[in-house]
Amino acid sequence: HMLDEPPEGFPEPLNPTNFKEELSKGLHIIDFYSPYCPHCKHLAPVWMETWEEFKEESKTLNITFSQVNCIESADLCGDENIEYFPEIRLYNPSGYIKSFTETPRTKESLIAFARRESMDPNNLDTDLDSAKSESQYLEGFDFLELIAGKATRPHLVSFWPTKDMKNSDDSLEFKNCDKCHEFQRTWKIISRQLAVDDINTGHVNCESNPTICEELGFGDLVKITNHRADREPKVALVLPNKTSNNLFDYPNGYSAKSDGYVDFARRTFTNS
CATH class of the missing domain: 3.40.30.10 (Glutaredoxin)
Structure with missing residues (x-):
């Protein structure tokens, strides 16, 4: 069964005021969306279900499913170079690491992505983000x-x-x-x-x-x-x-x- 209403405790979208502060805690998988885009509407119940099923595990793995409403937080989405919706990305405290590009976007594939990325030590190596490439x-x-x-x-x-x-x-x-x-x-x-x-x-x-x-x-x-x-x-x-x-x-x-x-x-x- 798909969720029509947000489950209890489902978080409000991040906004320009709290985005950086939230990012400073562990890893985040962020759904940048517009409430008007058909693909986003299709993803919404999947996202809510994913959040609900993963919420306990997310504390253990220190990786959180979050959202940004790009109509309400247009400047934030502009700063992050969001070009289409929905755009699902992995962030660490230093910023954007990679996009989630698998289709179809299912609860199973999102949770598998979260587990995999939480286990990759490079994702939490913020020293790496300030280091320079030798190329x-x-x-x-x-x-x-x-x-x-x-x-x-x-x-x-x-x-x-x-x-x-x-x-x-x-x-x-x-x-x-x-x-x-x-x-x-x-x-x-x-x-x-x-x-x-x-x-x-x-x-x-x-x-x-x-x-x-x-x-x-x-x-x-x-x-x-x-x-x-x-x-x-x-x-x-x-x-x-x-x-x-x-x-x-x-x-x-x-x-x-x-x-x-x-x-x-x-x-x-x-x-x-």
Whole structure:
């Protein structure tokens, strides 16, 4: 049965006055909604049911389901760059970490997301949020130098659907790339973990380097060909001191976790 009325104790939406203070306590999964949008109306009973079923567990896991009404708190939603409704996001005390992008949005998938994210130690590492990425900005010329065998160290390189990212921590709007923002945080973790192994990291803006990205098979990062399809950043490793067979695409598909990429870079370099 779906709830029509809010259950007892169901919290009021956060607003500009209490948003930051609430965020300072643990993790929050926040539903940014408009009371007028059909998808939001569809989500409302699911959200209430999720909150009710999870409320005891939420105290143990220190992760809370919260909402923001973007009609009443329009400035707050503007500050948070909310572009469509409903937008469900994970926040820690430092701010926005990642979006919840699974469909359909069900009580089960929301609770699974909450459990998974509460167990990820990186989400509560607020020192990480103030730390800087070690990734170097690569112009097309720089990348071609690496491919030509001029590098003395291996380089793990990420490719992005933008032309504006000089620093990989930059706050940017990515079109049709729901995963780009969360991967910026993942990429920072990767860059800092690989720096310990003396493996360099770099990032390439595909919109400014269309030929390179298309030749690598990352044409969807150059321009949007299908507005319904979501894009995601790509990653490849360039080995040093070799002029051929020195480029390896990350084989496992996108992940928001750093371990697979770090392991891939270390293993591929060691095996070479």
